[in-house]
Amino acid sequence: MIGSTFWFFSLSVLAVTCLLINSAGSQKIQSVACEGSEAQLKCGKDEVISVSRATYGRLDRNTCSSGRPNRQLKNIKCSRSSEKVAESMTEPECISQKDSALACEGRVAKLRCGKGEVISVSGATYGRRDQKTCSIRRPEGQLKNTQCSMSSDKVAKSCNGRRWCNFKASNSVFGDPCVGTYKYLEVEYTCEVPERRLQNTTAVVCEGKVAKLRCGKGEGIYVSRATYGRRDQKTCSTGRPEGQLKNTQCSSSSDKVAKRCNGRRACKLKATNSVFGDPCVGTYKYLEVDYLCYATVTG
Template sequence: MYTFNMLVPKPSWITLLLFLCQHDVMGRNALVCEGDTANLLCSEGHIKVSEANYGRTDRTTCSEGRPESQMGNVHCIQETSIQKMSLRCDGKKSCSVPAKNSIFSDPCHGIYKYLDVTYECIPSKRAVICEHNQNEISCDSGLILIQYANYGRRDRTTCPNQHATSDCYSSQIKRLQSSCNGRRTCSLFASNSVFGDPCYGVYKYLEVTYSCEPGD
């Protein structure tokens, strides 16, 4: 009686890399010169910014046609870049942010800068609760892990209202992580009495993205 052992080839590094890319596990990059707009996009999942800098860390990027004097500072780092990008883009399917001093402020006067962003597309759920309303987030299996939370307004179309001015940011991720992480359900009330008023007179909403992680 003969026994045949079938040899199953192990997946190569190339196969593994292709798998990771197809499933948006690896980081993506958006790099634009000062004055242009960075466009972040996730066909699946939601944006999670991992690194960002508005400034300059080398002499070659975005250097074409520019005088040497505008390339001189290669230690130009705006430490609030990741915070500003996260507030504007985390939890969205797509996001556009201009690389301008008016958004990031000027970390190095006279230097021609660029915006360099690394982000991932993470699987998550999204919930939006209009101001003065209450709702809950929940996991059918697993436990809640908050990925992003903002009480304010990031566009004019969500929870439409005549007082729907955009660009109102108030990160609530630490507050919601404290109250919701590790639970199966979490009740949320979108109100100034809970989160404060980050933009007086603007009709706001609570926007949350979260995942359901394995747990007891």
Template sequence: MLHPRLNTPVLFSAVCCLFMASGVFTETAVTCENGSVHQLGCRNNEVISVQSALYGRADSVTCSEGRPANQLSNTMCSQNGILDLVRRSCELRQRCRIDMRDVRTSDPCVGTYKYLQTNFICLPAIQEVTCEGSTAQLRCGRGRVIFVYGAYYGRRDRRTCSDGRPQSQVENVNCINPAQEVPQRCNGRHFCSIEASNSVFGDPCYGTYKYLEVAYVCISHLIVFSFSGFNMSGSTETMLNFSTTILLAAVCLFMASGVSAKTKVTCENENIQTIECNENEVISVDSALYGRADRNTCSQGRPFWQLFNTGCSQSGILNFIKERCELKQKCEVRMSDVRNPDPCWGTFKYLQTDFTCLAAEVDITCENDKAKLHCGNWQVISVLSAFYGRRERNVCNDCPLAMSQNVNCENPTDVVAEECNGKKHCNIKAANSMFGDPCKGTRKYLEVTYVCICK
């Protein structure tokens, strides 16, 4: 379990952020006794957090159609161990299926018509699944760091990481161990790689081909230190018994940092990929692929042999996309710029960019004026980026033409973050005396991109 050692500032942050977390709702899935499969599902870039589960009957209305009154009258009927069963199958996954035969192993109330009801919430998250022997790579964009909800090493279904494996290596689906090494190594970092192997996590089920599951979010680098007292340890049952308060606090903090995860896919034969956020948001590129990682994306009308190679990727694409799009409101990438060289001839490829839109303020202050950064009640400044110089001709151009022509004068600076992070208001002069002079004779300006987070 995530064991909280919460102090007053963390609780205050959680309370503050709950006002901002209106996008988190409890959802309910119900399957009647004679059903075959119980299914839970969240949208892309979300994972399941199971809040409660019941197999039995708690009212006389649910699954009552066509049933006589004597099968509905016992509303105090429940099967022991159902919550743990559902969590083992579904916790921190995007979707899951539970065979009702696994639920009906005993009858808690003979003669009563029962149902399985699960209440759950969908948490915004990045889900990383890495087959045994490969390396998981967790990454966050500029100004944000990793916060791991949970991680498991083992196997809890027969489909994941099953290609080319004999049945004997995938049939044990009750093999799940907490992987506390992941948050210990990765929390608070921009990038983290960790091998999915027995040497790192131990072997929870000898002879079974395992995989590593990680659910995490990217949050402001200031926020994660509020959770530095969290750790993952204990038994599998304890690990699966996530605290609603703690998960909501984490997701509230995530939402308070103004992050919404998105994916853009452009097929090989298209001309331009356009990445765009709403007004008062900026792009932070999380990952990018030019190649093919599955057989479904951009597959319509394509022969099988053009979709077969799912291990195809062009090197350097992430840095290429970041250079063009990072911390902009909108950017365009020409597909002709990413097609060469061809990473896998004969495979029909696509460009997939995973990015988040950071709710951000952009403050531009002309040379010798004062930048004034400010946040609302209960919030403080967190600077994502700042530079002093010039990269546009039509900004702060109230000067002779020659003083605004040099647009290759960009000097990134940490001074603004050092001066302003954690403050409600911050004034700082845009001057050579503060930032140095990156281009003499050019009229410069200070551009700061920042977010307001709960303090």
């Protein structure tokens, strides 16, 4: 009866620890999904997933707790291991899809990736390699030299690690590899999920103060959770009357921090009712943000 009671009333959590394995070695990474949600395990180009551990249940009160009643969180000694995640990864496919961008001379090349992805440029050439590309309304004399192109790392330096990037195809940017020839810019790139660190950082700021999220050089912020309200009587309690601290069942999740800060190296956001609304009038609140610093793609 104890087992059946737990699975019926408790809000469960799936926690997966796996290795991203490539020729250079392996890196441990953890994925957590709340009950009813999907755990997403992703790896980069030339990497495969190897699941070392997967548990389903609850080991603490904080994980996947937003908006849940206390009775669904109090049993923290309920979890079981499972091999089902590992079994589903026996033939992983983690291959980055190649994209390309083309811009005729004087135009702008537009590189775009989806949400949570960043650009990794594999090659960029400026010049002319055939007579058809960017040939409309151009005299034959500007198209006949097809042995004129040069590679450049300028696009990679400007665009790598960003979700989107615009780059102008012009002689002033790349130089002129063939004077008198009408040229074009060709860019090959992939959209990759940036590698994240295992370390989760928590920033806490009292109502009326400013939360400061910071990552190191070459890193970007990824907010995994942000709540505004009060979940205990100790945090941000100095100099506050008891009446402003007693309501500890008052917090609301918000995606405003993620929308503002994700992908940036540093970010500031004020913890106020005007920004997040007031989940409990009369209670002195605080903003709590969990975030990761991931290494942005550099080449």
